Amino acid sequence: MMGNSRVETGKHTRIKAAIALLLMLLGGLLLSPGSTFSSPFPVTAGDVKNRPSDRLPWPHETSDLSPDPAVTFGRLDNGFRYLLMPNQRPENRVSLHLYIGAGSLNETEDQRGLAHFLEHMLFNGSTHFPPGELVRYFQSIGMQFGNDANAHTGFDETVYDIILPAGDESNLKDGLLVMRDYAMGALLLEEEVDRERGVILAEMRTRDSVDYRTFKATLKFELPGMLISRRMPIGKKAVIEGANHKRLKDFYDAWYRPDNAVLVMVGDFSPPLAKRLIKEQFTEFAPRAPEPVSPPMGTIRHKGLEVFYHHEPEAGGTAVSIEVVGVEEPTPDSLALQQKQLVEQMADDMVQNRLDRRLKEPDAPFTSATIGSGTYLDHIRYAEISADSSPDKWSATLTVLEQELRRALLYGFTEAELERVKKDTLSMLDNAVRESPTRNSTSLARMIMRHLARNRVFQSPQQEKANLAPVVASVSLDDVHRAFKNNWPGEHRLVLVTGNADLGKAAQEGPQKRIRDAYLSSAARVVQRPEVQSAAVFPYLPTPKNTGSIAFRETIEDLGVTRVRLDNGVWINVKQTDYSKNEVMAGLIFGRGKSAEPESLPGISLLGEATMDESGLGALDTSQLERALAGKRTGVDFRIRETHCGFFAESVPDELELMFQLFYAHLMDPGFREDALKLVRERMHQEYRSFSRSIDGMMRIEGLRFLAGGDSRFGLPSPEQLDIITLDDIREWIQPQLTKAPLELSVVGDVDVEQVIDLARRYLGTLARQDRDLDAVRNDLPAMPNGTIKRIAVDTQIPKAMVVAAWQTEDFWDIGRTRRLSVLADVFSERLRQRIREKLGASYSPYAFNRASRAYDGYGVFQAYVSVSPHQTDAVLKEVNAIAARLSTGGISEDELNRAIDPILTSIRELRQTNGYWLNSVMTESTRHPQQIEWARSFLDDYAAVSVQDLNRLAGTYLTEKRAVAIIIRPKEEDPTDNG
Known part of the structure; x- marks a missing residue:
């Protein structure tokens, strides 16, 4: 991708997602598509003029870019x-x-x-x-x-x-x-x-x-x-x-x-x-061996229609894709190359918008879809359109992909589609310039290395905007259509179907023939020109005529937080920061969240949260809302957390009123759409199928619920439980909270405090929001089944297992205890590393943590997770319990404490320089729990004051055999498959 990749949409093709998965699994950075082979700064024969033979150039030394x-x-x-x-x-x-x-x-x-x-x-x-x-x-x-x-x-x-x-x-x-x-x-x-x-x-x-x-x-x-x-x-x-x-x-x-x-x-x-x-x-760094030669990279010679089928019965769904893949010669970076890639990406973005719109249609056969193109390892040129579906809908999904691809190749795009992408692209370039003074150092370093790996010039956002904005403004429909067709040359097509679609049993002619026939059948149909979408307008609700009055106001000087209560009971917390230029974060919360989920409808919080997000607004579905907000950087998500529901926004200073308009519209005209529920339900079915066939997944499904004594608010509900939940159930649970529950608004970032308060008074200040009955919570509490071991058998052919050892602790609200238990968990993790990983070599990344509940009185779980070989589970559980026993008898040293505390203190200093910390840990729910304000003051000093005696006392209290439970998850049958 061009420049600093700031105009990427964030969508991932299957190729990019798979590569990202691979390198995430191997730790550290993600390798960016387009990185080069065998040298950080490879050069072609045409690059070496005017340079000494022993001096490899920086990317800008062979480019017209500075x-x-x-x-x-x-x-x-x-x-x-x-x-x-x-x-x-x-x-x-x-x-x-x-x-x-x-x-x-x-x-x-x-x-x-x-x-x-x-x-x-x-x-x-x-x-x-x-x-x-x-x-x-x-x-x-x-x-x-x-x-x-x-x-x-x-x-x-x-x-x-x-x-x-x-x-x-x-x-x-x-x-x-x-x-x-x-x-x-x-x-x-x-x-x-x-x-x-x-x-x-x-x-x-x-x-x-x-x-x-x-x-x-x-x-x-x-x-x-x-x-x-x-x-x-x-x-x-x-x-x-x-x-x-x-x-x-x-x-x-x-x-x-x-x-x-x-x-x-x-x-x-x-x-x-x-x-x-x-x-x-x-200076003393010198070669210790002759200069090596890399093995040859190889080549690709795809021709015509080629089909691939790979069956993984343990997958949650089926992936379908159409691709072209070829080899190209590496080229130095240049202004022309950057501009060419920009136009290609704009074309992809327009097709992506079409796929997103198709996803919202009632008959959509897939649950997600993406398109993308680029260069990988500086030699491999690819373009791909892909989608995920349930196994019975792979053919219908392939048809949609083939026809949408062909529609774009035959007819190109519309003026409205191009204008939308122009707005989005220019907006991202503009905002990158505004955000540049406060970019994160590690993010910058990783970006620089991606550029070096791809032999691309690392430029400032200002330079990128100067180079690319004129192209965005002048690009024509013919330009983007030509770029798209160049990315999809006609000499071959690769068609892939992978995942849990079992095509081998359904027909004697074989799965490859079925896939080929489905593709050719779709290709034989006529496709029509793209429809011109009607314009969508936001905001559509009239601005409230009256404003609310301020009943209470205070400024907490040492923390820089202003707190306001309006006369209708709405609370406002605001903090202006300079941590991240051009960044605004906000949360508008209400209700009691997942902890108040009806016992008769397990899973309604998960299903309701996603359904609300996919429904958009009453007058505008998500596709219409996205079109109406083209070029804007403000987005609002609905979330149901353990202790509250809420709308959470990310915005920029110039769009503060738009953020409030979105909050207001979501409160006054929420969307509850049957199509959204259908889409979300199918995605959750896919997720459950995947989790139910994996070791880690079964911990999420059954293990977490076991640690809560079977409480239905923990773990994942079954598909059968989700299927009985209707749209009316979701509406009846969420709607009263939306319209009546008390509101708390928290805003932090690059804002004007008075502007925030004025906008809150206008859009929230006249709402009747003081029905405290909606704050009621369920009386039943989770409880650990102390002294028990649960063994879970998983229907998987992947030969790995998991050991989870857990001990009952306490809830969140004694903050000193909670902080010290987190330090104890770091000490425990270090002992796991030394004993289980370093000494025994039994696990790659064992770790421990304490989860103290904010919602349930007296409920907390100290947990150690160890991924192991199936035949090692009992032995490793014994080792983990031995670590706990030694800690419980006062075995923590001053050296251990210091090695745990010093990194924590460094992290706290960094964390306090982020808007997310102030929004999520300090201000959100501070009207319910005013002690959070004091906790912000004591955050660093309290951790610095943790003593060996504190940790030994907590270990002796909680890491005892009578509080312990364990979970062992392993395959039903071990598979000796060689991973090599």
Whole structure:
């Protein structure tokens, strides 16, 4: 995508979603479609003019585009490169990353998985950090392993991430010393290799899933002649089992070299200081082996109509897609390329809008649909239109996709469609400029690395707008139609059906023939020109004539929060901040939420929340409302949380009145649509089918309800329970709360406080909203079944299991206790890491947390989650219980406490610089619970005051055998399938 990808719609094609899933599973960043292969800055033959042979260029050095002027590009004499960008959000923190231009595509056949194995090993012993010391070191300087210090391996890159707690010389030295050791100080001790092997195999097991298996199979069909289809970053089991010091060292020395690495630093630091320290640490970085050669990438030669079918009975639904995939030569970045990609994306956006509109129609056979195009790994050009459906509707879904694609190819688009996308695109470019002063450092660093990986020039939002806005304004219908047709050349079509549609039993001719026949049957039908959609107008309700009066007002000076009560009982909380320019967040809450869900209608809160969101307004469905709001950045979602219902908005300062108009319309003219309920119900059926065949999913369905003693407000309702809930049931439960329950409005961000209050008085101040009877809650409370073990058998062929150990604690409202239990959970997590992961190699990422309820008196659950092999469940549960027993007898040390507390304090300092914290943790429900205001004052100091005695006392009170329960989830039959 172009520039900083700010004009993307946020929709994901199946290809992009699958790639994102794969790299999310492997941890850290997501690899962006379009990233390059074998070097962070690859160049083609035409790029090398006027440069020394030993000097790889930055992307802007082979482009007519200029980079962001805030970025400093540097290069040491040994070829090691660095990129520096000062940024003050969040204050004091520095996002530091070492990018190595090598991943699984650089492996030979007998190295499959070594790039990822090596990434793990760099945390297990280096020149300055003996085995076991690096994580302790991170914790000692206020960094949390996993959140602040992490790494990931992709197809063509390995990236190491450190988020430093400060940008002074001491912290920069420390961070750069770690990065130096990553680059050239790995010990790769044989005993550490043997120990980490178990962790890698546990990760391989943890990552195994229906989606991952489908992705692997699909990739072999889409890219049959290319190396990528045979190089999953997780690797091959046999290679992992045979890995040793020499094999890892060979890969390390070959690819971790100064000319194949770049250091990216973004945050609150001094660039001159950073330059000096980088030179001190990396001048000695030298190649340790001859320059390697990557295996050939391969090629693709698709022709005509090709069909792919992959059956996964454990999937929740069926995915259908039509694609074109081909190879193209990498090209340097340029203004022409950016503008070309912009027009292509605008064309895709118009088809996406059509798919979204079709989704809302009564006869829509699918539950979601997307379209997209782009370049992946700088060599693979693709375009795709895809949708998810129930298994019996795959053919009808394929028909819709084929005909909508053909309609756009034959007839192009309408003026109204183009104008809508122009408005949306210009709005995003404008708002990116306004938001640029307060962008997050880690987000910027990741964006920079995506650009480097794709050999694209990283530009400022101002530069992007200057380059692209004129194209948006001048682009014609012929331009976008031509761009769309160029993305879909006619030499081939790939048609894919994957998931739980069982096509093998329904016909003797085979599933591929059925898919081919369905596609050709649709292609034989005539499609009509696109209909011109009628204009939609918002707002459509008259503005209230009167305004409410202020009955009470106060300003909490030290917190910067203004509180107002109108004479109709509506409360208003407002806080102006400069944390994020051009960002406004708001919540308008009422009622008691899921905790008040009728016992006779389990699941109505889940079904009602999604149905309301998909229904839009009474006078405008969601498609009409989206058209009416073209070019606007304000959106409102309906949510049912445990203790309240509410409308939550994200907006910008220029659209504050629009935000209030949307709140007002949702209150006065809510949409309750049967079509929306039908769509939501089918999506939930798909989700339930998927969850019921997975280990993690059954924890959500049955495990959470077991921990609540069978309370129907926990876990997931069955499809049969959802099916009996009608639209009238939803309306009868939600409508009275919408029209009568007391309201509380909280607004935070880049706002004018007086403007917010004035708008609230106008749109909310005359509503009759003081029916306290609607605040009533159910009297029944969840209760843990202490002293029991629940075993859940799952009908799955994926060979993994889960152990959950839990202990009954207390509710949320003793905040000191709640905070200390969260610290105890971090101590527990660290012991799980040391014992279950590091010592036993039984689990990749065990963790513990305490969930203290805000809705149910006396209810809280301290939980430890461990994903394991099915044959290890009982042994691991014994180990987890042993950890709890040791903690309960006063075994917590001062060192453990400090290593838990210091990262928490760093996180709190950062969290307090976000609008989300003030909205969700401080202001929302503060009229019901005024103590939240005081909690904001004590947040940092109270955590800093946590003592070993506090934790030992809580562990002794709650982590006892009499309060314990356990859940063991495992397959009904173990499958010896090799993940390699």
